[in-house]
Amino acid sequence: MSTTQELHELPAQYNPGQTERAIYERWIEAGIFSADEKRSRRNGGDREPFVIIMPPPNVTAALHMGHGLNNAVQDVIVRWRRMIGDETLWQPGTDHAGIATQNIIEKELAREGKTKFDLGREAFVERTEAFVEETGGEILRQLRAIGCSADWNRTAYTLSPELSAAVREAFVQLHERGLIYRGHRVIHWCPRCMTALSDEEAQHGEEMGNLYHIAYPIVGAKDNAALTVATTRPETMLGDVALAVHPNDERYNKLIGKSVVLPIANIQIPIVADEYVDPEFGTGVVKITPAHDPNDFEVGLRHRLPMPVIMAPNGTMENGVDAADRVPPQLIGIDRFEARERIIRSLEKSKLLVKVVPHQHAVRHCYRCDTVVEPRLSDQWFVKMQPLAKPALEAVRDGTIRILPERWEAVYINWLENIRDWNISRQLWWGHRIPVWYCDKCDRQIVSRTDVAACDKCGGSVRQDEDVLDTWFSSWLFPISTLGWPDKSSAALAAFYPTDDLITAPEILFFWVSRMIMAGYAFMDAAPFHTVYLHGTVRDTNHVKMSKSLGNGIDPLDVVEKYGADALRYTVIAGMGMGADLVLDHRDLERSFAPGRNFATKLWNIGRFLLVNVGTTPVRSVDELTDSELTLTDNWILARLNATIVEADMALGTARPDKGKWRPEERFSGLRLSEYAEAARRFVWDDVADWYLETTKGRIGTPGNDSEVARAVLTHVFDYALRILHPIMPFITETLWQRLPSPLAANRCEFLAIAPWPIPHPASSDERDAVSRFDLVRQAVSAVRKIRSDYAIPPGKSMDVVIQSRLNAPLFSEHAPLVGRLSRSTVNVGGEPAGAGAAHSVLSDGSEVIVPLGGLVDLTKECGKLQTELKQLEGQLASLSKRLQNEGFTSRAPAAVVEAERKKEEEWTKRREQLSEKVKALCGG
């Protein structure tokens, strides 16, 4: 294939859209994302398993930047481990998302003027299934567009038969172990979703409300005496069954045992004493509404009070269980907030409203629809959490599991230490039906792994519990259920459990992460993973979380289309420090993703340079190159490559703990992806493109052995740079790598995606020297460039340069042509500069770069510059000397530091002498 043909395949402008899809197809066809149980060391294979469970997105979700970020991070890690040679499994899946999905269908129905009750349960579930079938899982297809290398053959779904079986097994097992029970208590209730919520699903929000002071007339008291209570929710007063005061409150304790009249309902309720009451708050009198407040419920239990329910599930007023006719007819069917207004007006009229005080308090909202949650007495299924939390707590404390960044460990521990029982029943239709049956005849309760047709005791007909399980009750099993649990003989479970890293956002630390850890111990007796990596949130320039509904979102697919998946990935990975938020401007995608796009273009152009100049003929292997063949620049770039590999490895860190527990020194290091990205970028751009590639131009253009050496080294260096970058930018690196004129090797990999990750080698002495020696050459080039820029000498104008060096004259002599070419000048080493007046620049080894300015520039300017430089140097030298004269410093600072400072002082003194001489020479004293 001719060079021109190749060039047609690598157009001047990188066009990701053309290449990405095709490459992805080839990866899929080659099956390189598929994990094989047999290759896992745990199943007798020869590879270390490395497994990441993908946080399953909601089955109806559309890809947003949060997913983009989350999955980019996972893919970087998975691809890295794949290149290392691990048997990697990235387990994908979706979550049926009970409330969220049901809400979507309900909204659809509402547009048709219907409710779910018009359809009935069965039809509603069928319709939802059809919807999921049709539109669900789209997000997983979208993830392919950003390059995710998950094992799609294993795609799981929380409502699939397999995972549903796992859910039942888990429920039954926990029930058998006495860890699941039915409880009658006040729970959080969403009147819009009409279901119970867990504590985590009812989220706090600070709000301004009112504290209403209401008078309850005391029965049998003179002068219309009354007790005043303060409440934020007056509508619940219809459910009051008592007033409570603190037993030691001298204002009220003589009233204990007496009664008051509950206004509006006009019934008598007792005054009780309870230590729960804080005499300092409000009036020191609390109305007790056991059915609509969790604290009051406790008080109610203690005092054996009735528990009337005065609100319907949809949040309107009604006379529910035990309420008799507490709610007057004119309030029945009225929404709770409207009822609040009406009650207040009515109390005002009857002069029982004492005062209204503005009051800031926390109100809980439904995490799915943001409706204010109503505490409500009901029967629900609960998981007893404390026994489950114990090993989960211990695992993080003892370093079996680490949480990155470190600060989240404290949050995790604090939550688990104060954990409360988990309400897992939901009054929804979309989800796993609770596997409990009730006998109509003998009232027996049957908890079963399989469907129950009749009572096993009396043969009576049975009906299944109407409720479904909390969505998280299926997702907390994800690490085990996706691998085959409860089938403990599952090859996948044996090969891939425990998994390795879990990458997600801190928002679901309690919802999901901690519960998975508990499930791991409860059902497998082992932690599900050893590393939890919590990344930040994607925000707009005002630091507001990006979301579709706020209109400040970025569609990752837009970015992919415009700039490519690699640009998206690099921008996101390089731009996000450990645990830090990522700020992007949704109004300026070009600017937001410039880092990634520019870098991708840079890579592309290095690739084009290679194809044009290095050509397509295979190069020699660098291993065959002898020390005498390698030039200074070759050794330098090889040393830099080596250092870059080390930097990348350090930033990525240790992949798994040694012997099951993290060592303190490794525990909170690693997975610093932005540092890894930066190291790679620095190498490719600052070292390879800006310097090494430039130095090869002359060499490659001159046929001969040195041309072959340069071709080989440049190809090798770029090959390895592409390997290092592949996890971050898989598409462009694969594209370029496929075309490299790499040395012919019998077992060369077909894909970069499975090519070996670079291993650093011990640096040769030539390489070590090369770093400092080439640095001097670079300094010389930069010095000339700066002089040209400082004196505004046009790039086209030829310049004669003299380098005077006592220590490194041979180095500069040898590289004079190179320095000349890179700085567009003619360089001579040694000798005197011709003509009067010259610009000087002193290098770190004391060598001097001199550019005679006669005929090029006004000399008085140069004088001024030199004098300024001298002044600066003298200032710096003075402070340095002062430090060295300080006895405290010389005696207490480490010897090496003092030594270094002394050396510096010497150098600077020398430089000062040289400078002042030049000033004298040029400016006439």
Add this chain to the structure above:
RNA sequence: GGGCGAGUAGCUCAGUUGGUUAGAGCGCCUGCCUUACACGCAGGAUGUCGGGGGUUCGAGUCCCUCCUCGCCCACCA
């Protein structure tokens, strides 16, 4: 109310255990279409490292305090 985090260049952020003249990207200024790249090249400017105090020979880094933001948790009606 409790806990945690952040405040470093115009913007977004790096700055490992205290140690050369505090860095990167984007933006900005100057000059360049130098045959891989103007999504580029070369050169450059910009920081009382939130304020104050302390420890130290030495503090962006450690301690105290104050200010400003943000997050998490929480049954004070």
